[in-house]
Amino acid sequence: MRVSVIGCGHLGAPHAAAMAELGHEVIGVELDPEKCKALAAGVAPFYEARFGELLAAHTATGRLRFSTSMAEAADFADLHFIAVGTPLRADGRGYDTSQVIGAVEALLPLLPPRPAAIVGKSTVTVGTAARLQQIIDRFASAARVDLVWNPEFLREGHAIEDSLRPDRIVAGLSTPKARAAIEEVYAPILARGDVELIVTDPATAEVLKSAANAFLTTKISFINAMAEVCEITGADVNTVAYGIGIDKRIGHGGMRPGIGYGGGCLPKDVRAFTHRVGELGARDAHGLLTAVEHVNDGRARAAAELVEKANGGPLDGCPISFLGASFKAGTSDVRDSPALRLAERLVERGAAPVIYDPEALDAARAFHPGFSYADTVHDALQAADLVVIGTEWPQFTHDPGLPDEAAALVRRKVLVDVRNAVDAGPWLLAGWEVWQLGRRPQRPPHSAA
Ligand SMILES: NC(=O)c1ccc[n+]([C@@H]2O[C@H](COP(=O)([O-])OP(=O)(O)OC[C@H]3O[C@@H](n4cnc5c(N)ncnc54)[C@H](O)[C@@H]3O)[C@@H](O)[C@H]2O)c1
Known part of the structure; x- marks a missing residue:
């Protein structure tokens, strides 16, 4: 399949390399000319296991290329992944979605008159896909351009492995044509028979991603709060984490005590979700997530x-x-x-x-x-x-x-x-x-x- 990946940062560039590894012909679009030049030359602009190797191999054969031109991607591909950034707004009150909206608005008028799918991978709060659908409906006939919300769960440091062998694939969509596009692009993964494709509506896909981040951070903050209790009581938090994790309902994953979560995703995602659930009037969820952030801020x-x-x-x-x-x-x-x-x-x-x-x-x-x-x-x-x-x-x-x-x-x-x-x-x-x-x-x- 011919696919584009729009936005080639920590998520998009490894995703583009993984798509090429799955056998697709891929064009990555990256606004930053320096980053784009490095990627096009097969040189990884950041460290990520196996990424450099796949990037070099697939740029060398031409199956994977990079460009700063959205027009080139619009012309070339039938499925467009959106992997641009969703930083926090300057006031911290939710995401700045201008990169996502901007990328879709730039792509739409350039699409040739043949069916296309726009597949959002960036992390957004609930309601963003609905907003994009309105923009798509204004620009193009809905019958021609489908929107799918396909959140990404990869872990940095394991981006390639997680892209090639995801735990699950979530697709929020509303037409059979959109479903067919997702089934085609992920066919090499789905054919293995060990990865579930969860097809749902876009709002559920958005909330599912936010909820996954919220749960992970809740676990991290929980065990870190227990570390505080252990410090005061003279107990040993590593043993506590190990002992409670044996219970299958609790598990050991994400239970290592320490200095808290960080990175380009979890802190801003939890902050944006906390704000959004507060805005929506979900008071219990707001209280829970506020506590999670509070613990992390104290680490x-x-x-x-x-x-x-x-x-x-x-x-x-x-x-x-x-x-x-x-x-x-x-x-x-x-x-x-x-x-x-x-x-x-x-x-x-x-x-x-x-x-x-x-x-x-x-x-x-x-x-x-x-x-x-x-x-x-x-x-x-x-x-x-x-x-x-x-x-x-x-x-x-x-x-x-x-x-x-x-x-x-x-x-x-x-x-x-x-x-x-x-x-x-x-x-x-x-x-x-x-x-x-x-x-x-x-x-x-x-x-x-
Ligand atoms: N990094 C991760 O491990 C990860 C995991 C899951 C989800 N996500 C989500 O994926 C999204 C991207 O995250 P990231 O860490 O890759 O961010 P990033 O800032 O590293 O990359 C975003 C890239 O998009 C480029 N860009 C912005 N607008 C563009 C446009 N119109 N055309 C072409 N390129 C454009 C930027 O120059 C930048 O290189 C975020 O929503 C993030 O929450 C990231």
């Missing part, structure tokens, strides 16, 4: 307090080796990164963090030029009083050589892991204290404290 402060405790007092002038900048492991995305939120709190408290990240240094330097950075983990560790793991990259949490390597460079062997992700054993054996949220500090065998 950087809780983590900064833990660092202070681990230091044994105020952080004034304290040199900190700060490992991690991306909002989570597996991506170079630093948007709304909890790690950088904590680094900011530490600076406010007088500390001097030096940040290292295996993939996100360029992005962090570009978006947060005020911090100090090191180009290698070795440089970041030099003469630190504390080591803070801000992002759960496996090379920080599970490299058995790091505790000894770090021990030779730092001034004090104190590790603060605000993701509760570290395998503490090798650190303790190498003589480190290990501090995690909602847990008692772990001290090396034979230490005096």
Whole structure:
């Protein structure tokens, strides 16, 4: 099938590469000329597992190409994915949907007189698809252009894997022709027989996506609130999370305590949904989501307090080796990164963090030029009083050589892991204290404290 992907950022570019991998002929449309040029040359503008490899392979054969021209996409493709951004409005009261509306308004008049499907993947609040349908009805005969709302559930860091093997495909649509278009574009996935296609109306598809994000963040904030209780009572939150997660109704997914959710999606999606449900008069939902956000907003402060405790007092002038900048492991995305939120709190408290990240240094330097950075983990560790793991990259949490390597460079062997992700054993054996949220500090065998 000939498809276009309009908006080639963290969602759209991997989606375009995945569509080419499924066998489609794909054109990606990207407004930003630099990003478009890199993509067209087969060079990934950000880190995402397997993305670079697929991008290079499919741009080389010509099955995947990129352009800044909407007209080229309109002419070429029969199905147009909309994957542009939906940032929060400047006043924080819901999404700024101008990129979505703008992309559809730019595409419609360019479409040739043959059937086409517009398939929205961007995350929007309920009502946006209805608004787009009105715009489509004004521009084109509804019989010719179909609208589908097909929210995306991929996890950054696993974007390619999740696009090729999604948990489910949700399609909000209203005509048999729209259903046929979705079944055709996802045919290679559906043919495997292990992925459910949920066909529903556009409003349900919109709410389903928002509800998925709301539930994930509720789980995260729940276990983080329990971390607070454990801190006060001396209980161990990792054991609590493990023990309650055995109950199948609760589960272990999304239950690792830590510094809270971040990134380009969850924080703004929950904020926009909270606002929208409030606007709609859904008071209970509004109360629940407000609490979820409140807990998350407090995590950087809780983590900064833990660092202070681990230091044994105020952080004034304290040199900190700060490992991690991306909002989570597996991506170079630093948007709304909890790690950088904590680094900011530490600076406010007088500390001097030096940040290292295996993939996100360029992005962090570009978006947060005020911090100090090191180009290698070795440089970041030099003469630190504390080591803070801000992002759960496996090379920080599970490299058995790091505790000894770090021990030779730092001034004090104190590790603060605000993701509760570290395998503490090798650190303790190498003589480190290990501090995690909602847990008692772990001290090396034979230490005096
Ligand atoms: N990033 C994710 O993992 C993810 C997952 C699920 C859903 N989403 C949703 O997908 C949408 C996109 O997210 P993102 O993280 O990729 O954002 P992003 O900002 O990384 O990418 C959006 C891209 O669209 C481009 N763009 C804007 N208007 C355009 C136009 N008219 N024509 C061509 N290009 C245009 C921008 O230049 C930008 O590169 C958002 O609604 C987000 O909530 C993202």
